[in-house]
Amino acid sequence: SSELTQDPAVSVALGQTVRITCQGDSLRAFYANWYQQKPRQAPVLVIYGKNNRPSGIPDRFSGSSSGNTASLTITGAQAEDEASYYCNSRDSSGDHLGVFGGGTKLTVL
Amino acid sequence: LLVESGGGLVQPGGSLRLSCVGSGFSFSSYSMNWVRQAPGKGLEWVSYISSGSTTIYYADSVKGRFTISRDNAKKSLFLQLNSLRAEDTAIYYCAREYRGSYYYMDVWGKGTTVTFSS
Numbered sequence: 001s002s003e004l005t006q007d008p009a010v011s012v013a014l015g016q017t018v019r020i021t022c023q024g025d026s027l028r029a030f031y032a033n034w035y036q037q038k039p040r041q042a043p044v045l046v047i048y049g050k051n052n053r054p055s056g057i058p059d060r061f062s063g064s065s066s067g068n069t070a071s072l073t074i075t076g077a078q079a080e081d082e083a084s085y086y087c088n089s090r091d092s093s094g095d096h097l098g099v100f101g102g103g104t105k106l107t108v109l
Numbered sequence: 110l111l112v113e114s115g116g117g118l119v120q121p122g123g124s125l126r127l128s129c130v131g132s133g134f135s136f137s138s139y140s141m142n143w144v145r146q147a148p149g150k151g152l153e154w155v156s157y158i159s160s161g162s163t164t165i166y167y168a169d170s171v172k173g174r175f176t177i178s179r180d181n182a183k184k185s186l187f188l189q190l191n192s193l194r195a196e197d198t199a200i201y202y203c204a205r206e207y208r209g210s211y212y213y214m215d216v217w218g219k220g221t222t223v224t225f226s227s
Contacts, residue, residue, distance in 0.1 A: 030212075031211060033211075033212075033213040033214070035152070035214075037152075041219075042202055042217040042218065042219050042220055043144075043152065043202070043204075043214075043217055044217070045213060045214065045215050045217075048211055048213035048215070049210065049211035049213065050211075052211070054215060084151075086151060086152050088152075088154075088213075088214070090212060095164075095166060096142075096154075096157040096166045096212075097142065097154065097157070097206065097212050097213070097214060098154045098157070098166065098168065099154070100144075100151060100152045100153065100154060101151070102151045103151040103152070
């Protein structure tokens, strides 16, 4: 198994840019996926792989990776982006997506 | 679309069987996962099953107590929960997994809640 570490909370002013990071050894070998979760809702995939957005996800969401750190960037944060964000990647064996970060609560001011 | 069911109140050492029905896609072509979320906590991966049930993985926290299975003819995924503990209280989500150049969980159900009753 392996671990992914995220900052518990981050804030951003409306319309500004924010970066949410995720650190872990498995990220040296595998890309992170990012999920958005709003209160009392199921998670929604927002970024997968190198930097891919599922259909319907605004292009203000982007992903990047360097070394053992993956990042989710929101360029021009909107009020509706206030949510918790979780990174997820394969475990050290690469067999399954068994590792989640602890989540980052994003507040849009 | 994925719809979970089967959650409820359970007592120490009790059992429960969760179900997840898929629709709108070729269920038998996809690997599936169970992911849970304890009250006020983050997401925790629980178990994985390949499209043909040939490969199965469990989180260490549930290994030996939970059993994942599927019935592709009924487009259904299951999670048998045995020897339940207080720390198993959570919302349980089923999630479809895409496996290609990348692996990711792209479709999630709304979840079913397992609550521990002392």
